[in-house]
Amino acid sequence: xxKRQSGNKKNxxxxxxxxxxxxxxxxxxxxxxxxxVKGAPVVDYKNIKLLKKYVSENGKILPSRITNVSQKKQxxxxxxxxxxRNLALI
Amino acid sequence: MNLYEHTIIARQDxxxxxxxxxxxxxxxxxxxxxxxxxxxxxxxLLNLSYLIKKNKKGSYIHFKIKGKGIVIDELEKNEAIDKxxxxxxxxxVKRFDLETRYxxxxxxxxxxxxxxx
Numbered sequence: 001x002x003k004r005q006s007g008n009k010k011n012x013x014x015x016x017x018x019x020x021x022x023x024x025x026x027x028x029x030x031x032x033x034x035x036x037v038k039g040a041p042v043v044d045y046k047n048i049k050l051l052k053k054y055v056s057e058n059g060k061i062l063p064s065r066i067t068n069v070s071q072k073k074q075x076x077x078x079x080x081x082x083x084x085r086n087l088a089l090i
Numbered sequence: 091m092n093l094y095e096h097t098i099i100a101r102q103d104x105x106x107x108x109x110x111x112x113x114x115x116x117x118x119x120x121x122x123x124x125x126x127x128x129x130x131x132x133x134x135l136l137n138l139s140y141l142i143k144k145n146k147k148g149s150y151i152h153f154k155i156k157g158k159g160i161v162i163d164e165l166e167k168n169e170a171i172d173k174x175x176x177x178x179x180x181x182x183v184k185r186f187d188l189e190t191r192y193x194x195x196x197x198x199x200x201x202x203x204x205x206x207x
Contacts, residue, residue, distance in 0.1 A: 045181070046192040087097060087179055088138040088148070 033070040035077075043076040045083035051090060055081060059090060093183050094155045094162060098169060099176040102135065102147040109149055112174065116153070116165060123164050125157025128186060133193040142176045150193070154186050 035043060041050050054062050054069070054077055061081055064074040084090045100112060109132070117127045133150035142148070155161060162180050169178045 042187075042190075044187075044192075048192065083179060083181065087099065087150075087177060088140055088142060089136075090139055 031068060033068060033073060035073040036070050043073060043080055045080040045087070045089075047080075048084060048089050051077070051081050051084055055090060059085075091156060091158060093186060094153075094157070095181045095183055095186075096153040096155055096162070096165065096178070097180075098151050098153075098178045099138075099142075099148040100151065100174055101143075101176060102145050102149070104149060104174055108174070109151065113151060116168070119164055119168060120153075120155055120157060120161055123157065123161040125155055125161035127153055128156055129154040129188060131191075131193075136193070145176060148176055154188070 034040065041047065043050065045051075054067055056062055061078055064071065069077060081090060098112075098116070100109060104112070113130055113132075117130070120127050131152040131154075133152060135147050135149050138146060138148050166178065166180065169175055
């Protein structure tokens with residue numbers, strides 16, 4: 001369990017969903033947005049390595065409640081994933 | 091004046107000399123319409139993640155263009171009827187990122203960042 005408490009009620013609720021057996025281990029209990037931190041990589045349609053992390057095996061975009069990406073970054077992500085799809089990069 | 095990133099995908103069987111002709115052809119169109127090609131990148135032959143017109147691979151060419159909207163209109167008009175090309179994509183950006191290269195060389199800085207996350 002994380003030591004820090006962000007005090008966000010929504011997060012506490014969604015933690016139950018993350019305990020589900022269907023979730024892979026690596027997505028459990030991450031609270032902060034991995035893309036809003038200082039020094040985070042830029043979301044860009046050319047940065048395939050980054051985009052692939054936020055795409056399921058079938059090529060679907062993962063919901064932000066699983067990856068804990070902030071709303072703003074999720075919008076950027078989905079746009080750049082769609083651009084990369086058009087160029088057949090993903 | 092706006093800044094654009096423009097990417098085109100050519101068929102897999104285009105030869106290097108034909109690719110050069112393509113680059114010249116489209117840079118000329120840009121210059122005719124008072125635009126300026128800041129940089130051209132050749133990403134090389136990459137695997138397409140799905141078939142496009144029965145092509146498994148495609149040669150990617152990336153332009154960084156400074157100019158007005160007319161330039162892009164003219165470019166896309168010509169590219170739509172070009173049979174050597176598979177796809178094109180134009181994105182307007184606030185400023186150019188001339189340093190990071192996502193294709194060709196593998197970068198160490200990106201790897202470090204991914205480890206942190």
